[in-house]
Amino acid sequence: MNIKDIANKCNLSVATISRVINNDPKVADSTRKKVLSVIDKYKFVPNITGRSLRTQKSNKILVLLPTMSNQFYSEIIQGIEETAEEKGYAILVAVTNLQEHQEIKYLHMLRMKHVDGCISLFNTIEADAITSLAKNYPFVQCCEPTMNADVSSVEINNRQAVYDVVKQFIDKGHKTIGMISGDYYKTSELGRETGYQDALRDYGIKFDKNLVVKNFYRYEDGAIGAKKLMAYKPRPTAIVCASDSLALGATSYLKSQGIKVGVDVCVMGFDNTSITTYTSPTLSSINQPRYDLGKESFKLLYEKLQDINSVNKKIILPFQIIHRESTGCDN
Amino acid sequence: MNIKDIANKCNLSVATISRVINNDPKVADSTRKKVLSVIDKYKFVPNITGRSLRTQKSNKILVLLPTMSNQFYSEIIQGIEETAEEKGYAILVAVTNLQEHQEIKYLHMLRMKHVDGCISLFNTIEADAITSLAKNYPFVQCCEPTMNADVSSVEINNRQAVYDVVKQFIDKGHKTIGMISGDYYKTSELGRETGYQDALRDYGIKFDKNLVVKNFYRYEDGAIGAKKLMAYKPRPTAIVCASDSLALGATSYLKSQGIKVGVDVCVMGFDNTSITTYTSPTLSSINQPRYDLGKESFKLLYEKLQDINSVNKKIILPFQIIHRESTGCDN
DNA sequence: AATATAAATGTAAACGTTTAAATAGGAGGA
DNA sequence: TCCTCCTATTTAAACGTTTACATTTATATT
Numbered sequence: 001m002n003i004k005d006i007a008n009k010c011n012l013s014v015a016t017i018s019r020v021i022n023n024d025p026k027v028a029d030s031t032r033k034k035v036l037s038v039i040d041k042y043k044f045v046p047n048i049t050g051r052s053l054r055t056q057k058s059n060k061i062l063v064l065l066p067t068m069s070n071q072f073y074s075e076i077i078q079g080i081e082e083t084a085e086e087k088g089y090a091i092l093v094a095v096t097n098l099q100e101h102q103e104i105k106y107l108h109m110l111r112m113k114h115v116d117g118c119i120s121l122f123n124t125i126e127a128d129a130i131t132s133l134a135k136n137y138p139f140v141q142c143c144e145p146t147m148n149a150d151v152s153s154v155e156i157n158n159r160q161a162v163y164d165v166v167k168q169f170i171d172k173g174h175k176t177i178g179m180i181s182g183d184y185y186k187t188s189e190l191g192r193e194t195g196y197q198d199a200l201r202d203y204g205i206k207f208d209k210n211l212v213v214k215n216f217y218r219y220e221d222g223a224i225g226a227k228k229l230m231a232y233k234p235r236p237t238a239i240v241c242a243s244d245s246l247a248l249g250a251t252s253y254l255k256s257q258g259i260k261v262g263v264d265v266c267v268m269g270f271d272n273t274s275i276t277t278y279t280s281p282t283l284s285s286i287n288q289p290r291y292d293l294g295k296e297s298f299k300l301l302y303e304k305l306q307d308i309n310s311v312n313k314k315i316i317l318p319f320q321i322i323h324r325e326s327t328g329c330d331n
Numbered sequence: 332m333n334i335k336d337i338a339n340k341c342n343l344s345v346a347t348i349s350r351v352i353n354n355d356p357k358v359a360d361s362t363r364k365k366v367l368s369v370i371d372k373y374k375f376v377p378n379i380t381g382r383s384l385r386t387q388k389s390n391k392i393l394v395l396l397p398t399m400s401n402q403f404y405s406e407i408i409q410g411i412e413e414t415a416e417e418k419g420y421a422i423l424v425a426v427t428n429l430q431e432h433q434e435i436k437y438l439h440m441l442r443m444k445h446v447d448g449c450i451s452l453f454n455t456i457e458a459d460a461i462t463s464l465a466k467n468y469p470f471v472q473c474c475e476p477t478m479n480a481d482v483s484s485v486e487i488n489n490r491q492a493v494y495d496v497v498k499q500f501i502d503k504g505h506k507t508i509g510m511i512s513g514d515y516y517k518t519s520e521l522g523r524e525t526g527y528q529d530a531l532r533d534y535g536i537k538f539d540k541n542l543v544v545k546n547f548y549r550y551e552d553g554a555i556g557a558k559k560l561m562a563y564k565p566r567p568t569a570i571v572c573a574s575d576s577l578a579l580g581a582t583s584y585l586k587s588q589g590i591k592v593g594v595d596v597c598v599m600g601f602d603n604t605s606i607t608t609y610t611s612p613t614l615s616s617i618n619q620p621r622y623d624l625g626k627e628s629f630k631l632l633y634e635k636l637q638d639i640n641s642v643n644k645k646i647i648l649p650f651q652i653i654h655r656e657s658t659g660c661d662n
Numbered sequence: 663a664a665t666a667t668a669a670a671t672g673t674a675a676a677c678g679t680t681t682a683a684a685t686a687g688g689a690g691g692a
Numbered sequence: 693t694c695c696t697c698c699t700a701t702t703t704a705a706a707c708g709t710t711t712a713c714a715t716t717t718a719t720a721t722t
Contacts, residue, residue: 002678013702018680028700045443049389050678052380053707068405069605077399077426090445093424095408112376114421219609245609252611274400275606278550278576280583333708344672349710359670381708384677 001044009038021046061138061301062115063093064106066122071273072290073121076142079294080119087302089116098184100124110137117305119297122185134312138304142297143288144187145314152300152312154293156319158191159198161286162240165268165321166199169238174266175205178236180225180246182217189214192242192270211236222249230257237265238327244269244276247283251326266327272320281325289317332375340369352377392469392632393446394424395437397453402604403621404452407473410625411450418633420447429515431455441468448636450628453516465643469635473628474619475518476645483631483643485624487650489522490529492617493571496599496652497530500569505597506536509567511556511577513548520545523573523601542567553580561588568596569658575600575607578614582657597658603651612656620648 003021007014012035019027020035027035038044052058063080065073081091092115096102103124109115110133117138123130123146130149133139145153162179169177179196181189193212200207210232213225222245229236230253241247247269251261259265262281269276272287296315303310334352338345343366350358351366358366369375383389394411396404412422423446427433434455440446441464448469454461454477461480464470476484493510500508510527512520524543531538541563544556553576560567561584572578578600582592590596593612600607603618627646634641 003680004678014679015681015703016701019701022680024681026700031700047384047678048443048445049380049383050707051680053378053384053677053709054679054681056707058380068399068408069402071400071402074399078428081426090423092421095412097409112379114379248609252609255611278579278583280586334710335708345709346673346711347671350671353710355711357670362670378708381677382710384679384707385709385711387677 001042002047002050003044006035006038006042006044009042010035056113058114058116059088060090060092060115061298062106062109062118063091064103064118064120064122065093065095066098068095071275072271072288075290076121076294076297079291080298081294083295083298087298089298096122096124098122098124107133110139117301119294119301136308138301138308140297140301140304142293144185147187147190150312152304152314154296154300154315154317155188156288156293157316158188159195161270161319161321162192162195163199164195165240165286166196167203168321169240169266170199170203170205174238176232176234176236177205177211177238177240178225178229178232179212179240179242180222180229180250181212181214181242182221182246183214184217189242196240217243217245219245219249219252222246222251223253224249226250226253230254230259235265238268239265240268240270242270244271244273244283244285246270247285247326248275248279251279251281251283262325262328268321268327272322276322276324284324284327285322287320287322289319292317332373333378333381334375337366337369337373337375340373341366387444389445389447390419391421391423391446392629393437393440393449394422395434395449395451395453396424396426397429399426402606403602403619406621407452407625407628410622411629412625414626414629418629420629427453427455429453429455438464441470448632450625450632467639469632469639471628471632471635473624475516478518478521481643483635483645485627485631485646485648486519487619487624488647489519490526492601492650492652493523493526494530495526496571496617497527498534499652500571500597501530501534501536505569507563507565507567508536508542508569508571509556509560509563510543510571510573511553511560511581512543512545512573513552513577514545515548520573527571548574548576550576550580550583553577553582554584555580557581557584561585561590566596569599570596571599571601573601575602575604575614575616577601578616578657579606579610582610582612582614593656593659599652599658603653607653607655615655615658616653618651618653620650623648 003014003017007017016027017035020032061084063077084091094106110118119140119142121142122144127146127149130146130151134151141151141153143155145155166177181193197207213228215221215224239250241250247267251267254261254265261267269283269285272285276283276285300313334345334348338348347358348366351363394408415422425437441449450471450473452473453475458477458480461477461482465482472482472484474486476486497508512524528538544559546552546555560570570581572581578598582598585592585596592598600614600616603616607614607616631644
């Protein structure tokens with residue numbers, strides 16, 4: 001069953017059928033009605049490959065994901081998916097597992113026109129490559145815009161988030177505040193670490209690099225970080241972490257040492273993944289508006305899909321600091 | 332740059348170029364060499380849409396996922412992806428969020444030929460619909476084959492897994508063993524619950540339905556289940572759970588009641604997700620060979636892609652029972 | 663050398679759409 | 693009646709491949 005079959009059943013040419021399908025106003029109401037009824041009767045659906053070949057569009061967009069094992073991305077993708085569907089785009093999720101060759105392989109889908117655009121949740125390739133990619137193809141970065149790249153992006157103000165948390169800690173009387181960060185996601189990391197330093201400086205606490213531990217983002221790195229921080233004199237009474245998994249590892253270490261989390265030492269996570277409410281104590285965290293990060297990313301991409309020369313925008317969405325037991329609750 | 336351009340550069344017809352691209356042996360070695368060098372020089376890549384239109388194949392397969400927020404699926408998808416890529420197939424991940432209309436929408440991609448086949452990690456639609464789908468399109472179920480449906484599938488022996496765990500508990504002297512299960516994934520659930528009952532029966536312990544709690548698969552349902560089980564007289568000394576999240580919820584409740592997990596009460600999870608090693612105590616669990624579940628699923632699908640009438644196979648892969656602190660370790 | 667056979671290459675149709683350009687059919691005006 | 697303008701519709705080309713079939717060229721056989 002193709003457009004020609006429908007045309008025959010209607011005693012019309014394929015062109016008219018195509019016009020009906022594509023809501024072209026240049027078709028008589030009576031004709032349109034007849035065609036639609038036949039299409040409905042035979043449950044005809046236009047072949048997307050034929051259409052793609054002719055229009056040179058795939059109506060698919062690629063979502064590039066660093067890993068599937070981070071719960072954080074789930075809701076972002078949902079935001080992208082639902083917004084994309086409204087505009088008739090399907091999404092195709094690809095996972096790079098943080099490997100550059102995988103990233104390059106999947107980005108090739110843009111050049112090969114397998115997809116019309118791409119939203120990337122993380123890139124390893126360098127800024128110039130991103131800039132040139134974004135100049136030639138609809139491309140948007142979500143959460144982790146590459147530094148110094150000219151590209152549309154959506155993120156939160158990572159610096160401000162940690163700044164605000166540290167300020168709150170200082171306001172509550174904490175004098176020694178540690179930070180456990182990672183060493184991979186360059187942009188957000190730098191923002192978060194800068195926020196930490198800026199808040200200390202603005203509120204008259206001298207920065208000591210020994211109070212910042214950087215490893216990877218695994219649970220065990222959080223424990224390692226906490227151990228190192230607890231050896232610092234005077235012992236920190238608050239720790240801000242660059243991810244929930246780090247915070248979780250940190251609390252587990254603290255608990256193992258008989259240190260009461262939320263009482264002796266306050267711990268703040270990042271991303272507000274669902275695990276935060278499953279742990280004991282429940283984990284305070286900084287919430288990113290995940291659904292909206294996805295949604296706005298697609299909206300930016302859509303502008304590029306309409307006009308590749310439209311100006312690059314940087315969108316900053318609001319975050320929320322959510323207090324739970326690990327910071328002594330209810331602030 | 333298309334196949335015609337290459338043909339012109341080579342002073343050959345498009346047919347010959349196409350033959351070279353598709354490794355058709357009917358082309359002279361010298362010609363092949365020349366064509367390949369030109370293809371390489373201009374970095375020509377055949378247009379996949381044109382090819383798809385002509386061959387009536389998309390070389391894409393759909394992976395249908397119930398949710399993105401379950402870490403369990405990540406490695407399965409990797410197994411599918413890597414195996415699929417070897418055969419020249421790309422994968423397209425779609426998430427149903429456990430909604431039937433989403434499932435139907437995505438399965439439609441099969442009928443519309445947007446994808447050549449589908450591996451589904453979970454289906455809500457009824458057995459007859461699955462059977463008929465599988466008869467007409469390459470379709471494989473992974474982990475959760477629909478009961479009474481005639482379809483290729485890959486899974487572990489869920490019944491045996493729980494049977495073995497319960498037997499181990501009994502061998503260790505446990506007399507009262509509870510189970511916390513869910514009420515959604517019909518097939519694996521039934522298997523696991525049957526394994527529980529069968530082991531009790533085979534080793535002379537009377538089954539009491541009050542020792543099986545069924546809710547959903549959320550963390551909090553695990554806590555609710557544990558609470559109910561702890562009210563049972565005599566108090567159970569072991570609990571087997573149908574998922575790690577349930578087990579986690581259960582241990583959190585037990586801990587909150589001052590009950591020592593792994594000493595007073597042993598807890599066994601299911602799926603061996605990475606969270607098992609992050610908790611305190613670390614969580615014993617039943618490991619499913621996730622990568623291989625994905626890999627074998629694709630291999631089954633590939634058989635169907637070659638010949639839709641090939642016989643339906645049911646593959647059972649081995650599981651492992653992994654003891655950690657929550658069952659008193661090191662067995 | 664003439665012919666038969668095999669190998670290499672070319673020709674053209676086909677896949678299912680969309681869309682510019684051509685055409686038909688009316689309505690209205692003179 | 694004829695002409696002009698619309699509007700609705702058709703025609704046919706185009707998108708980039710693959711592939712059955714036709715043709716050419718090379719090789720082997722007599």
